[in-house]
Amino acid sequence: MTGELAIESRGLTKRFRGTAAVDALDLAVPRGSVYGFLGPNGSGKTTTIRMLLGLVRPTEGTSSLLGHSIPRAAQQVLPRVGALVEGPAFHPYLSGRDNLRRLDAADLTADRHTAASRVDAALDRVGLLPAAGKRYRAYSLGMRQRLAIAAALLMPRELLVLDEPTNGLDPQGTREVRHLVASLASDGTTVFVSSHLLSEVEQMCTHLGVMSEGRLVAQGSTAQVRGGAAPVARVLTEQPAEASRIMAELGVDAVAPIPGGVCGVPGGVEPEKIVAALVQGGVGVREFTVSSPSLEDLFVALTGEGFDVSG
Ligand SMILES: Nc1ncnc2c1ncn2[C@@H]1O[C@H](COP(=O)(O)OP(=O)(O)OP(=O)(O)O)[C@@H](O)[C@H]1O
Numbered sequence: 001m002t003g004e005l006a007i008e009s010r011g012l013t014k015r016f017r018g019t020a021a022v023d024a025l026d027l028a029v030p031r032g033s034v035y036g037f038l039g040p041n042g043s044g045k046t047t048t049i050r051m052l053l054g055l056v057r058p059t060e061g062t063s064s065l066l067g068h069s070i071p072r073a074a075q076q077v078l079p080r081v082g083a084l085v086e087g088p089a090f091h092p093y094l095s096g097r098d099n100l101r102r103l104d105a106a107d108l109t110a111d112r113h114t115a116a117s118r119v120d121a122a123l124d125r126v127g128l129l130p131a132a133g134k135r136y137r138a139y140s141l142g143m144r145q146r147l148a149i150a151a152a153l154l155m156p157r158e159l160l161v162l163d164e165p166t167n168g169l170d171p172q173g174t175r176e177v178r179h180l181v182a183s184l185a186s187d188g189t190t191v192f193v194s195s196h197l198l199s200e201v202e203q204m205c206t207h208l209g210v211m212s213e214g215r216l217v218a219q220g221s222t223a224q225v226r227g228g229a230a231p232v233a234r235v236l237t238e239q240p241a242e243a244s245r246i247m248a249e250l251g252v253d254a255v256a257p258i259p260g261g262v263c264g265v266p267g268g269v270e271p272e273k274i275v276a277a278l279v280q281g282g283v284g285v286r287e288f289t290v291s292s293p294s295l296e297d298l299f300v301a302l303t304g305e306g307f308d309v310s311g
Pocket residue numbers: 016021039040041042043044045046047048196
C-alpha cells in the first residue's frame with residue numbers, strides 16, 4: 001500500500017448475519033485532502049470508519065492508515081490519528097478545560113509534563129479558550145462538538161477522522177464546525193469527514209466518496225465526481241407525453257418526467273435537433289435547457305435518495 005494515501009482500503013467488507021453492511025470498499029484518501037464520505041443514513045459509513053480505526057474486524061479485505069496496516073500496526077499509527085466516532089463522555093459539571101485534562105490523563109501515551117499546555121492549545125485551536133473555564137453544561141451544541149474535536153486534537157495529528165461531526169447541530173453550530181474543519185485542513189492535516197448532508201461537506205471537501213447500500217458508488221476529487229455526470233436536457237412543456245416520445249425517438253437517453261416537463265440525457269444528440277423536433281412535432285416548448293447536473297442531482301441519481309439539505 002502506498003504512503004501517498006492517508007487511508008486506503010481494498011475489498012473492505014463487513015457482513016452482519018450474512019448481510020453486507022459494507023461491501024468490497026476500495027477507498028483512496030489522498031494525504032492533505034478533505035475527504036467527504038457521503039451517504040444516506042444506514043449506508044455503511046460508521047461501520048466503515050469503525051473498521052478503518054480497528055474498532056471492529058472486517059469480514060474480508062484490508063485497510064491502512066498513513067501507510068500502516070490496520071489492525072496489525074494500529075498501536076504504532078493510531079497516536080497520529082485523531083478520531084471522533086462516538087463523542088467522548090464529558091462531565092457536565094466540569095469546565096471544558098477540566099474535561100480535556102481528564103481525557104488527557106486517561107491517555108497512557110500522553111506526556112504529563114506537557115498536559116496543561118496541550119489542553120490549552122487544543123482549546124485555542126477550536127476557539128474555546130475564552131470559554132475554557134465554563135462548565136460543559138453551559139456550552140452550546142456547537143461548543144460541545146468543538147470540544148469533542150479538541151479532544152481529538154490533544155496530540156499532534158496527521159489525520160482526523162470525524163463521523164458526522166455536524167449531526168444534531170443547529171445552523172450556527174454547523175457553521176462553527178465547518179469553519180473549524182476548513183482551518184484544520186489548511187494546516188495540512190488530512191480530514192476524513194462523514195455526513196449524510198451533502199450541503200454540509202460540499203463546500204469544504206477536495207474529495208468525495210459516495211456510499212449507497214454498503215457500496216462506494218463514486219469516488220474522486222470533487223471535480224472528477226461532478227465531471228463524471230453527463231449533461232441533462234430539461235424541457236418545460238404542457239405536452240410531456242408527446243415530448244418524451246419524440247426525445248426517445250431521437251435517441252435521447254433516460255427520458256423521464258420532471259415537474260412541468262421532461263428531462264433526458266442527450267449524449268450525442270445536438271440540443272438544436274431536439275428543439276427542432278419538438279417544435280415540428282407540435283410540442284409547445286416553454287423552456288429548454290442543457291446543463292450539468294448539480295452535485296445534489298448527482299447524489300440523488302447515485303444513491304436513489306434525496307439528501308436532506310435542510311439539516
Ligand atoms: N453491530 C451490528 N449488527 C448488525 N447490524 C449492524 C451493526 N452495525 C451496523 N449494522 C447495520 O449495518 C448497516 C450500516 O450501518 P452504519 O451505521 O454503518 O451506516 P451509516 O451510514 O453510518 O448510517 P448512520 O449515519 O445511520 O449511522 C445498517 O443497516 C445497520 O443496521
